[in-house]
Amino acid sequence: MNRLVPLSLVLVLVSVLGCARGVRPEELTPRYEHIYYKPVDEALAATRELMRERGFSFEETEDANQLLTTWRQPVSGTRGNGVFERYLVVGIRVAPRQSVVRIFHMRRAVTGNDVEVKSYMQKSILENKEWESDPSLRGPQFFQTAAMASLGGQAHGTRDLELEKALALRLESGVGVETLSGDVREAPAAPLTREPSFYLQRWKTDAEATASAEGPCPRQVQGLSELLRPGLTLLVGEQLGTRETPAVVGDMVCEAAARGLRVALGVSLPREERARLEAYLSSPGAPADQDELLRGDFWRKPHQDGRGSRAMMELVDRVRSLRASGLPVALVAFGVETATGSARDLEMADTLLVRRQKQREEVLFVLAGNVHMRLRRGVEWDEHFIPMGWHLARADKKLVALDLSYAPGSRWGCDLERGGQLRCGLMGATPHPRVAALPGMGPSIRLLETRTEEGFHGLLYVGALSPSLPAASRTEGEPPVPTSIPSQYLQETQGPILQPHKHPPIF
Template sequence: MHCRWIVVAVTLMSVGCAHSKRTPESELPQYEHVFQKPLAEALAATRQLLEEQGHTFEETEDPNQLVTQWKGPGKSASRAETHTRYLVTGIVLSPRQSVVRIFRMTQQAAGNDVEWRNHWWKISAERGEHMSNPFVKAVDLQENDAETKRLAMLRGAQHGVRDLELEKALTLRLESAPSVEVISGNVMEAKRPTAVRAPEFYLDRWQEEPPTAGPCTTSVRGLEELLHPGLTLIIGEQLGSREAPEVVGHAVCQAGQTGLAVVLGLSLPASEQARVDAYLASPGAPADQDTLLEGNFWSRPYQDGRSSRAILDLIDRVRALRAAGQRVTLVAYDTDVLRGSERDAAQAKVWTERRARKPDEVHVVLAGNTHTRTTKGTDWDKDFTPMAHLLKGYPSLVVLEMSYAQGTRWGCDLDRSGKLACGIVGATPAPRVSAPAGLSPYVQRLEAPADEGFQGLLYVGELTPSMPAILGLREAPPPSSMPAPPPIHMKPPIF
């Protein structure tokens, strides 16, 4: 008799477990759904879906995220008020593949005691409140400029779960629309841009398959010790080499691989920013490269190395890193209308204002080594105030000088008659930045800052010239009709 009751009890318990409520964790998808859409289109559809449900959005620093404002209150079974918001995160898998995750965030805030009539429930609730952690900050229900209530400091637990129903609705919206049939005359065909240069001119990264091991092919030894949110890393270079932009590209990739938001600063005029932004959002095809190079900066009569093919390749590498999902962007921080200290003051202002808006970004700023000095004055201008001098109050400022082996680069200089001439020039390092050729990139910290203020060295190797970008992929010609000399590493160093 007792055995039969035990069997019945076990059976009832089994049925109860089988019909127990599923937890949010058990409803997580086993696989992520990949949209065959650019992330920008998928996020735009998500925004539209949430707006149709009455949600409004807050600004976010990450362009791959959406955050709605708190919506509520709604009454729960207890005296607490429930507020809801949505967090949307996007992941770029390729230029036309993306993943979108939608999280529903809920927060409970204390309600009004007057609404409670059962005093025993009130006493029990107040006892639980007495035993819980007190306020860390006072409740602030003041309205902000947008006349929405700030609820960040309300007490009560916050919970976030994947909203699979909304994700399903988004999937249907993006992938269940009627098929489009294209017949002659019903669609205006967009004008196809055509390349204006020979095929061998163009960078070909846009048609390469992403490396299976990730976009970062080379690591910079010693860089990981410097990386942290809020870092400003200024790198002084000799303009016109292939190696400096290449190693800086490795550093940017390595920083972006950690998940940090990285901003690469290049000494391009701010007037080029719109073209740069358009290029970063493009596939990087030949016609896109032509559009980028339409700016006056790339076709100046005197090309000083800031508009080299290596710099063009560095811009293209940032585009590829963004397409691979890294939080990397590029800022053209220079000006072509100011000179001397005024120019450097304008450069520094770009970074101080950006740091104030986004304090956690990692800034990697590439500049000619005159602008990276943290001390005032030069041999030709005792009153000159460099950009880095205006930024030296940053607690997280690190200035590195380029270390290299003797070689050549593209540069401009004044001849004996005072006329500006640009071409292949020699590059012989001073003893303090000299290093042998053939090593992998590395960062070396100095025991004490140098007289110019830099705190370390970034080794890039033996310098070779990078021609102006508008000349295309060319080998640098020898400086005269004499036979080209043997490679530099085959000759004894002069120091």
Template sequence: MQRAIVILAVLLGGCAKNVPAPELASTATSLPSPESRPEPEQPKYEHIFMMPVDQALAEATRLLSQNGWVLKPMEDPKYLLTEWRAAQIGIKSWGWQSDGDFTRYLVAGELIAERQSIVRIFRMKRVSFSNDAELRAYSSGRQGSIAIWMTAVEQDLIRKTSPVGLAQRERDIAPWVDLDGPAQGTRDLRLEQDLLLRLETRPSLETLTGTLRLTRDDTFARDPSFYLRRWKQEVQEPCDRKVAGFQPLLKPGLTVLIGEQLGTRESPAAVGDLACEAAKAGHGVTLVLSLPDKEQKRLDAYLKSQGRPVDQDALLSGDLWRKIQQDGRGSRAMMDLIDRARALSAAGHAITVVAMDTDMSGGKSRDAHMAKGVLKQRDARPRDVLLLLAGNVHTRLSDADWDDDFVPLSKHLHQRLPDLKVLEVGYAQGRRWGCDVETSGDMVCDIMGITPLPELSVPAGVPMAIRMLPELHDEGFHGFLDVGALSISLPAIALRGHGTAAPSPVADAPAAAEAPAAAPAMRKAPATPVHAQAEPE
């Protein structure tokens, strides 16, 4: 893995507002208030995080600490344990007084594979009692009967809260069970959901090629199965799918910005469908992508080519595709989108593909550079339907709370194009390819999980469609481009993993019982994802 010394720009995977500076990216999630979210359902399967268990537990530590819980030291690093906290004190009944309902949290991490882990959060509860000494002094009469009855009640409560699941025998005490009283643990689904959103709406990192070492050897021979085959088909781009809700927007000069989550199949495919529909309706199309502008000559040459394997090799010879730290912008899905544009051009449609990005450092200057290039293209073809696909931190019209000086691409464009439309991708939980900085400080680019915030969530099988809002959303978009469940698109340079199906790399594990066992048994790890030959090391 490469040490994270490259120039990075934050790209939000699921939420663009309240994103901190890149060095604070690990805590960059603004979660909805608990009151605004429905109660989580009991899961049928355990959710597998596509990250090392220590990284997931580090975020769980921050989550507990930010909620005021004090952690106790544990010998086993796969467990987190908080101090007891009294929720209620001083309730009296018939001379007896409850010392309170004491609560603590146990977090159990389980290693499935090197970059696959499960995290379970248990809420531990203990009830303790004290009694009036004078009441016990009575040996007869009504008071004595009450004392005897209350003693039986206390013993019954103690039995009911005995740690059956936490310690199988009295001599076999789990490390998280105190010896001064029994406790019971149940899954805290709400806190687990908070952790899920923190870990899978976290920012992805965009790696700029200006300072990267390009050590990949491109002299290898690709198998014929690697290449796109559209060029062999009689009708190269049939444009079978239409996107519901796009027709009312279609007009000459339409400008649409689509904010995506990097490294998925679905977002580039949806933009390709929009471009097809606009072209078939007789509009010129300008397709703007978040690719370095030094790739423009290769793009222009490819659009004029036949799209044969030799042409595809020439397209992939640029630094964007060959860099080791592949952040999702150079995915197979992006390559396929470019090839769809080539096929439309070959069929006689007016379509232009523009690389708007730069390798300059600094978010503010970078977005200003991109906006300048987009406006130049808009002026050159004012009646074209302009479709722009980029990470949503660049496309949203809301302020960036993590940097008061940052002005996103969208705001630069909005000054000149006040009627532009910003669409946020609506999606269901899935997987993507992206880059992140681990707790060690190393940057890793690999398969990652992605979970939508409630406002972006759609059912997995929802038809592709555009849903416009009556007014600009607080987060800075006008509507949604719904694409359903997200699936991985590996880097285009990879030699494997580009089949038509997009299976999840691992099946979710069956959900565990409510209380953890004294020593969680390690299940046999499922097969790890097949990594492509040219993936980041």
């Protein structure tokens, strides 16, 4: 979900060491801002790292919410004249955990003053070399302005949306943290009094859905039918804590079962919840049954990482409904809470391989975080890591693994802050260019000519992502966020935030 607010609400005029005047054509100037689910100091710290990696150093500024790089001298030029560049970064606090970061690229023309630097003979020699050299190969010796350059003249500044996009990828395309409860058991749940609107309503309409002209599968996933066959194993690597991915996977399960294939859905819910899940799948799915399902420790642990979302509960309920309509669908909870790293992925893979050995003709859909679904060993933070998908692919050479393709939005998840504290809540979801797609299209599968670096065979497109809150929370809607925007603009501000289809991303 695009977190966008009208530019007029958070406009800040900045003047630091000259004028940063926008020269970008009006039609290319963003009308809305990309809001990060990060405190402004964390967003600026990430920006500082990004700029330093690109060779910039910083000057001191009076405003803690501004960053200013030093002027960087060009590596080549002509006769001591050229253009210097620097960046101005402005951080804007929208709410305690929401911020906007604007990056301005500033350029200034300079005039060399090398008369006082070199003798006439030195200048003549360099001038002859310069005339005879290839301009594309000239080194910095032809541009010896150094401290003698005059930094007078007009400065021009434009929003650097490419750099802002790189920052968005850094802040919002990382891997989410999965919180493991181990052997910890939550205290018995206190009696709950939930509003009727809290409960899923599918149990009331199971019979009508079966008898309807559309049947239990109103939506199909383009490209799935070509893959379906007895014995298929299809892995889907997801971004945790979204509404869209579990819903689309439910469509895939429904479509396969409606074609007469026996289907099993593997989900990363803990194995310790199996008895409670089976009891729910055999129940009518009424409010009392939903309450009993959510009494499990996994659904009530304090740090919810997205695996226990409302959308995942909806997916479990859909499997229950499909079974109630007579379709051959099973649910396999393979999550492991008592191991970490490669050992955890090996245990999860073993659970699914045991299932496959017993049900060789079954279509097995597996939904889990995309790191677990990789088919190649090693990740950025651990070159020795062996993912679950690697083990499954060794056992089944015809296995198909799909990475998630989506449009920018937001999700629910957990992340480690710079101070090392674990925080779970709403966060941005900006796709890497190789999986990015436009919003508004129906779900589809696209196989690639060659596998990705992670080993995926193709992409599953699900649209723009929106967050699904923990299933045990009292609301599925996005909670209101404290904001510094004046109250008279609050309704206008919330419109773009809650309706991403009306306002496309700024980059």
